Amino acid sequence: MQATQSASATPSTDEQPKGLALIVDDELSNRIVLNALLKKMNYTIVQAENGAQAIERYKETQPDIIFMDIMMPVMDGFDSTVQIKALCGNTFVPIIFLTAMTDEKALARCVEVGGDDFLTKPFNHTVLKSKIRAMERIRDLHREVKTLLDQREHEEEIAEKVFSGAVMAGNVMPEKLKALMRPAAVFSGDVLLTAYAPNGDLNVLLGDFTGHGLSAALGALPVSETFRAMTIKGFSVDQILNEINRKLHTLLPTGMFMAAQFVRINHTMDSMTLCCCGMPDILITNITGTEIKHRIPSTGLPLGIIPDADYLHSMSSISADLEDRALLVSDGVTEARSPDGEYFGQERLENILAKGNGKESIVNSIANTLERFCLDAPQDDDISLVEVPFLPDVLAVFEDQHSSGTEEKKGAKNSDDSQNNSLKFVVTLEGPRLLRIDPVPLLINQIQELEGLKEQRRIIFTILSELYINALDHGILNLNSTLKAKPGGFTTYFTEREKRLKELSDGYITISIYSRLYSSSGEVIIQVKDSGPGFDYANYIANIQSDLSTPSGRGLLLTKELCESLTYSNSGNQVEAIYTWDNN
Amino acid sequence: MDSQHHTKSHSSPKATDPIDHSKLNAMRELLGDDFESLIHAFLSSGTSIVASLPIAIENQDAIEVERLTHSLKSASANVGATALSNMANDAENRIRDCGLNKIESITSCIKLEFEQVQIELKKQL
Numbered sequence A: 001m002q003a004t005q006s007a008s009a010t011p012s013t014d015e016q017p018k019g020l021a022l023i024v025d026d027e028l029s030n031r032i033v034l035n036a037l038l039k040k041m042n043y044t045i046v047q048a049e050n051g052a053q054a055i056e057r058y059k060e061t062q063p064d065i066i067f068m069d070i071m072m073p074v075m076d077g078f079d080s081t082v083q084i085k086a087l088c089g090n091t092f093v094p095i096i097f098l099t100a101m102t103d104e105k106a107l108a109r110c111v112e113v114g115g116d117d118f119l120t121k122p123f124n125h126t127v128l129k130s131k132i133r134a135m136e137r138i139r140d141l142h143r144e145v146k147t148l149l150d151q152r153e154h155e156e157e158i159a160e161k162v163f164s165g166a167v168m169a170g171n172v173m174p175e176k177l178k179a180l181m182r183p184a185a186v187f188s189g190d191v192l193l194t195a196y197a198p199n200g201d202l203n204v205l206l207g208d209f210t211g212h213g214l215s216a217a218l219g220a221l222p223v224s225e226t227f228r229a230m231t232i233k234g235f236s237v238d239q240i241l242n243e244i245n246r247k248l249h250t251l252l253p254t255g256m257f258m259a260a261q262f263v264r265i266n267h268t269m270d271s272m273t274l275c276c277c278g279m280p281d282i283l284i285t286n287i288t289g290t291e292i293k294h295r296i297p298s299t300g301l302p303l304g305i306i307p308d309a310d311y312l313h314s315m316s317s318i319s320a321d322l323e324d325r326a327l328l329v330s331d332g333v334t335e336a337r338s339p340d341g342e343y344f345g346q347e348r349l350e351n352i353l354a355k356g357n358g359k360e361s362i363v364n365s366i367a368n369t370l371e372r373f374c375l376d377a378p379q380d381d382d383i384s385l386v387e388v389p390f391l392p393d394v395l396a397v398f399e400d401q402h403s404s405g406t407e408e409k410k411g412a413k414n415s416d417d418s419q420n421n422s423l424k425f426v427v428t429l430e431g432p433r434l435l436r437i438d439p440v441p442l443l444i445n446q447i448q449e450l451e452g453l454k455e456q457r458r459i460i461f462t463i464l465s466e467l468y469i470n471a472l473d474h475g476i477l478n479l480n481s482t483l484k485a486k487p488g489g490f491t492t493y494f495t496e497r498e499k500r501l502k503e504l505s506d507g508y509i510t511i512s513i514y515s516r517l518y519s520s521s522g523e524v525i526i527q528v529k530d531s532g533p534g535f536d537y538a539n540y541i542a543n544i545q546s547d548l549s550t551p552s553g554r555g556l557l558l559t560k561e562l563c564e565s566l567t568y569s570n571s572g573n574q575v576e577a578i579y580t581w582d583n584n
Numbered sequence B: 001m002d003s004q005h006h007t008k009s010h011s012s013p014k015a016t017d018p019i020d021h022s023k024l025n026a027m028r029e030l031l032g033d034d035f036e037s038l039i040h041a042f043l044s045s046g047t048s049i050v051a052s053l054p055i056a057i058e059n060q061d062a063i064e065v066e067r068l069t070h071s072l073k074s075a076s077a078n079v080g081a082t083a084l085s086n087m088a089n090d091a092e093n094r095i096r097d098c099g100l101n102k103i104e105s106i107t108s109c110i111k112l113e114f115e116q117v118q119i120e121l122k123k124q125l
Helices: A002-006 A028-040 A051-061 A077-088 A104-112 A125-167 A214-218 A220-233 A237-251 A345-354 A362-374 A439-451 A456-476 A481-485 A489-503 A537-546 A554-562 B003-008 B021-058 B062-078 B082-098 B104-122
Strands: A019-024 A043-048 A065-069 A095-099 A117-120 A178-182 A190-196 A202-209 A258-265 A271-277 A282-285 A292-296 A316-319 A325-329 A383-389 A421-430 A508-517 A521-530 A565-569 A574-582
Touching: A019 A028, A019 A051, A028 A043, A028 A065, A028 A125, A028 B021, A028 B062, A043 A051, A051 A065, A051 A077, A065 A077, A065 A125, A077 A095, A077 A104, A095 A104, A117 A125, A125 A214, A125 A220, A178 A190, A178 A362, A190 A220, A190 A383, A202 A220, A202 A325, A202 A383, A214 A220, A220 A237, A220 A439, A237 A258, A237 A271, A258 A325, A271 A282, A271 A292, A292 A316, A316 A489, A325 A362, A345 A362, A362 A383, A421 A439, A439 A456, A439 A508, A456 A508, A456 A521, A456 A554, A456 A574, A481 A489, B021 B062, B021 B104, B062 B082, B062 B104, B082 B104
Parallel strands: A019 A043, A019 A065, A065 A095, A095 A117
Antiparallel strands: A178 A383, A190 A202, A202 A258, A258 A271, A271 A316, A282 A292, A282 A325, A325 A383, A421 A508, A508 A521, A521 A574, A565 A574
């Protein structure tokens, strides 16, 4: 392969066959002279007497170089050149005009119609030879570039397949989540990532890297790995963003970064958590899109710019109604251009939303309008649109593995089990540390490392998160869940929570985990104790059982159902959950 | 190298040899066996051009006259008929600048010059 390419590097000698030359001239004596000169240079020759004949000869013989007279009967050299160049397509076939003309306009026209050089009559051997040599050099370069381009395109296609396999194939794609990704090049600088947290939460990240094409797409690989690993382990949105930011800052060169939109649909179906970092506003709409309920503006820096960005304070939590939509849109949409160069723009986008009739998904109606707008205008940037519905359907469906029924419990099930072993560890977090650290994923991963839990991990995660959040929010921070029930309550609640967390100077939470595992069954006891005043738990549990419509307490009730027992003690600042399973 | 001189001397062609023999010999060397076909090709197209010129002028077809003189210009240069080529060039320029007005004064010179060239070339066969 290299050998044929390098032939062009060695100076061509007259002894080598040069290929086929087409001479187009109505004057026979001219053709005879040029024929002789080219024969001397080892060309094989075909001839044509006018422009129309030249086109026929071109089609029949596919010459390597063409010598074209200008003034000819039937069809002149200009028209003939235009048509032949069109037939050449991507192949470079040099056309050298034969001219006795001194008229500058005519000479300029030769180049305009696609001619590559002139040769003035009467022909001169030395001049002709140099011109041909120059043309051959250009032609070889042209061929080399074309081979390289073809090769690159081919390699890009393969790489893209491998790449999107690695990045996108790991995504969970709930049926009701609609996405449109239209890259500007083979590689997309936009990346859509989705994954389930152990408690069933759906995490969706739409990232937009600076630039597009291969260099922009490369960063998607580490981002997807971090996003997926941390989501699966149950880390919070801000922790995931912090880690992605750290990783990108290390990996990406200066000037390259990733803007992102992040949505988490919480499994409790009472809220979504959102974060926008350098992207257009995330829009929260009703099902048809006609009502924009919230705009989540960019509050965080794009990822990868500074080493230690903290996204904790860039988070928004909002309550949502069933069937609401979170719309993630990359700037490739608003900055898409029509053939006249006009931008699509935010206004046009929101007009489509306003006209929504629910007959088709929001993503589809935007995509259709966009297509009619852009027509065949070149696409400058990657276009991505994602519609995340606020529906239980998009959450993870886990098989119910916990053995809620205790009737089947075998009396002496574990007495003779050789794998009987147990493990206990206690963690205490104090004061300001509670702001910085979410111990739940760390603890769960610790248990998993030590105990090799599989299916049980999700449930233990859910129980532990719920108990820990309760201890922190209500025990330490003394927040009242009824706040959430009021209009705009979620925002108030989370703003207040963040404020109190920052002011926190003392207090502690102790988590004790005691696990006992057998070959196919086991038991985990989780105790959470906080330094708070406690609460009237007997009364509280009785109340939530009678009124399930309030979001407060719903999580606790769910937890109670997952556990074999859930017991509050002391003043209500200590709780013990026992979770057992038996795979037999 | 001496084209400037010839351009100005077209009105008195008899003073010089109608053929630049160094050019013609260079062409003979280049073409080898094809040299004779070049001479034949030139004589045939030259004869046809010289015969067509008065008809095209009669028809007031400036485009055709221009095309004919243009062809003669490059064809005669190929056989070293430098004076003839220069005359054809003058005729072509004149038509481009002021149409067919008084073109006969040049074309009749062309006819005479071609006859001289013809005689000289036939000697080469």
